[in-house]
Amino acid sequence: MKSKKALFIFLIALLPIAACLTQCLYQSKAVDVRGPAYAGSVSCMQCHKDVYSSYLQTAHFQTSRPATAQSVHGSFATGANSFDFGTGQKMVMEKRDSGLYQTGYVNNQQVESERFDIVIGGVKAETYLYWKGDKLFELPMSYFKNLHGWTNSPGYAKGIINFDRPIVTRCLECHSSYISEVPQQSAIRQQPEFDKNSLIYGIDCERCHGPASEHVEFHLANPTEKKAHFMVSYKSLTRDQKLNTCAVCHSGNREKFELSTFGFKPGDTLDNFKVHDYFPKKQNLADLDVHGNQNGLLSASKCFLMSNMDCQTCHNTHDNDRGNVAMYSQKCMNCHNTVNHNTCTMKQSAAMKNNCIDCHMPAQASGAIMVQTATERNTTPYAVRTHRIAVYPEESKKIMDFLKNIK
Numbered sequence: 001m002k003s004k005k006a007l008f009i010f011l012i013a014l015l016p017i018a019a020c021l022t023q024c025l026y027q028s029k030a031v032d033v034r035g036p037a038y039a040g041s042v043s044c045m046q047c048h049k050d051v052y053s054s055y056l057q058t059a060h061f062q063t064s065r066p067a068t069a070q071s072v073h074g075s076f077a078t079g080a081n082s083f084d085f086g087t088g089q090k091m092v093m094e095k096r097d098s099g100l101y102q103t104g105y106v107n108n109q110q111v112e113s114e115r116f117d118i119v120i121g122g123v124k125a126e127t128y129l130y131w132k133g134d135k136l137f138e139l140p141m142s143y144f145k146n147l148h149g150w151t152n153s154p155g156y157a158k159g160i161i162n163f164d165r166p167i168v169t170r171c172l173e174c175h176s177s178y179i180s181e182v183p184q185q186s187a188i189r190q191q192p193e194f195d196k197n198s199l200i201y202g203i204d205c206e207r208c209h210g211p212a213s214e215h216v217e218f219h220l221a222n223p224t225e226k227k228a229h230f231m232v233s234y235k236s237l238t239r240d241q242k243l244n245t246c247a248v249c250h251s252g253n254r255e256k257f258e259l260s261t262f263g264f265k266p267g268d269t270l271d272n273f274k275v276h277d278y279f280p281k282k283q284n285l286a287d288l289d290v291h292g293n294q295n296g297l298l299s300a301s302k303c304f305l306m307s308n309m310d311c312q313t314c315h316n317t318h319d320n321d322r323g324n325v326a327m328y329s330q331k332c333m334n335c336h337n338t339v340n341h342n343t344c345t346m347k348q349s350a351a352m353k354n355n356c357i358d359c360h361m362p363a364q365a366s367g368a369i370m371v372q373t374a375t376e377r378n379t380t381p382y383a384v385r386t387h388r389i390a391v392y393p394e395e396s397k398k399i400m401d402f403l404k405n406i407k
Contacts, residue, residue, distance in 0.1 A: 032213075033178060033180065033197075033198045033200065034178050034200075034206075034211070034262075035211075036213060037211035037213050037214075038206055038211045038212065038213055039206070039211075039212045039213040039215070039216040039217075040206075041177075041204035041205040041206055043212070043216045044205045044212065044216075046216075046220070047219060051318050052205070054318050054319050054320070055205070055317075055318045055319075057320040058317065058318070058319065058320045059122065059123045059320070059322060060202070060203040060208075060317060061202045061203060061204070062122050062202060063120065063121060063122070063174075063175050063176075063202055063203055064118060064119065064120050064172075064175045064176045064201045064202055065118070065119050065201050065202065066117070066118065066119070066201065067099075067100060067115075067116035067117055067118055067119050067128060068100075069095070069100065071119045072100055072116055072119060072126065072128070072143070073122070073126060073143055073145075074093060074126070074141075074143030074149070074150055075093075075149075076093050076094065076095045076100070080149065081093040081094070081150075082150075083141060083149075083150045083151065083152075085158070085159040085160070085161075086159070087159050088106055088107045089104070089105070089106050089159065089160070089161050090104075090105050091103070091104055091105075091140060091141050091150070091161065092105065093141065093150065094113075098115070099115045099116065100115065100116040101113050101114065101115050101116065102114055102116065102128070102139045102140065102141055102163075104140070104161035104163070106161065111161060112161070112163050114130040114132075114137075114139060114163055115130055116128045116130065116139065117129055117130045117131050118130075118136075118201075120175050121175075123145075123322060124144070124145055124146065124382075124384070125142055125143060125144040125145060125382075126142060126143045127139070127142040127153050127154060128141075128142065128153075129167055130163075131196065133193070134182055134193035134194055134195070134196065135166065135167075135191055135192070135193055135194070136166070136167035136172075136194060137163060137164060137165060137166055137167060138153055138155070138156075138165040138166075138167055139153060139163070140152065140153055140156055140161060140162055140163060140165075141153060142154070144371060144382070146383075147371065151371045152370075152371060153165070154368065154369045154370075166191045168191070168192055169181060169192050169260060170253070170257065172194075172199075173248075173249070173257075173260060173261045173262055174248070174249035174261075174292075176199060176200060176201055176202065176203075177200040177201070177202060177203055177204040177206070177207040177262075178198065178199070178200040178207075178262050179194050179195070179198050179199045179200070179262075180194065180195045180198040181193065181194055181195075182194060182195060203249075208245065208266070208317070209231060209232070209266065210231070210232055210265040210266050211265070212230075212231060214229075214230035215228065215229060215230040215231040218230055232265070232266040232267050234266065234312070237266060237267060239308060239310050241266065241267050241268075241269075242310045242311065242312065243295060243299075243310055243311065244268065244269060244270040245264075245266050246294075246295060246310075246311045247270055247295040248261045248264050248270060249261075249292075250292065250293070250294040250295045250311075251270070251292075251293060251295040251296060252288065252289060252292050252293035252295075252296060253292060253368075254287070255274055255275075256274065256275040257273050257274055257275065258273070258274065258275045259272070259273040260273075261273055285300050285388075288300065288388075289366055289367050289368045290363075290364045290365075290366050290384040290385070290386045290387075291366040291368040291369050291382075291384050292368065293387075294311075294387040295311075295387075297386055297387040297388040298311070298387045298388070298389070300388050301387075301388050301389040301390060302389070302390065303335075303389045304389070307335065313331065314328060314331045325354065325355045325356075325357045325358065326354040326355070328356070328357050329354055329355055329356040329357060332356040332357075332360075333356070336356075355399075357385075358395065358399065359391075359392065359395050359396050359399060360389050360390060360391065360392065360395075361385055361386055361387065361388075361389055362385070362386060362392050362395040363383040363384060363385050363386070364383060364384065364385075364386045365381035365382070365383055366381055366382050366383070366384045367381060369381065369382040369384070370382070
């Protein structure tokens with residue numbers, strides 16, 4: 001009898017401890033700034049470790065990140081850290097104890113200096129943002145890998161030191177997974193202010209797959225269940241739905257949105273987020289810039305029009321396959337072979353067999369990105385690979401001439 005009474009008292013004494021532990025565990029659960037429907041992408045690693053680890057190396061995941069000495073790849077070494085506009089104005093990239101800075105000088109007198117806070121991009125180039133209070137601005141200098149140096153940031157006029165180009169929400173909708181705006185008091189819309197602590201860098205798992213809290217909770221409680229619950233399967237989406245998911249960020253910047261695409265989920269219709277009739281529904285091919293409008297360019301391709309292909313026909317977004325022209329060329333050959341379809345008539349060497357891409361999806365000049373090198377005072381277009389799959393005779397000639405010269 002005494003042992004039962006002692007056990008009862010012991011259990012009663014455990015109640016407040018259990019309550020405390022439950023509360024602590026609940027509070028320790030990561031709270032996603034997007035709301036309780038989101039689990040946070042780190043939770044995906046528990047069941048999808050290999051896919052998650054691979055995705056961390058992709059351009060999507062790395063499209064924005066904090067600026068550090070490791071994440072900023074332009075040189076800060078004396079002699080390689082400055083850009084002279086040739087008008088008595090120059091920009092100098094400087095390392096200080098408090099961080100990395102871009103500093104403008106006019107006739108060797110400092111006029112403004114702002115810190116690198118956020119890195120945007122990284123595959124072909126990096127541009128940088130800085131905080132001024134709760135507002136974001138673009139720094140005037142970017143680093144372009146092909147140029148191996150600093151040059152004017154996209155959207156900046158040449159030869160002018162200017163730190164005042166604002167960053168709006170639409171920029172971050174394609175270069176981050178989330179940021180919340182601070183409500184504005186004025187009825188007149190002004191440059192947005194942001195909650196710095198709400199920024200989720202890069203394009204994370206839930207940005208493409210949708211909120212995963214229920215999915216994670218279910219599968220952690222039912223680890224043997226292999227069928228995905230509470231998650232939209234990409235295989236179940238229609239072709240248009242798949243294309244819409246990528247077009248959120250890969251359809252150019254000529255259209256205007258009335259709803260934030262941070263709220264877009266797989267299966268949604270992107271047109272429902274747009275301001276209709278802001279621009280003509282159908283753009284001319286000449287209007288499609290190679291920077292950012294991969295969806296429009298692909299849709300204008302004969303390969304696309306005569307098949308059921310979508311973005312994932314060629315791209316595995318979980319892997320870093322950039323630059324692997326042989327792998328992408330094999331995707332082409334899955335359709336373009338002598339058995340099923342027309343094949344390339346120019347396969348005169350292994351180089352031709354393993355590189356369809358440079359002939360049929362060549363790098364072309366972007367009208368959206370104009371750069372100025374330190375040795376050339378005029379701005380020139382920056383080349384970006386087109387997603388319009390077609391025959392480009394001038395590119396074929398370049399490769400044929402190259403093959404002749406190496407024989």
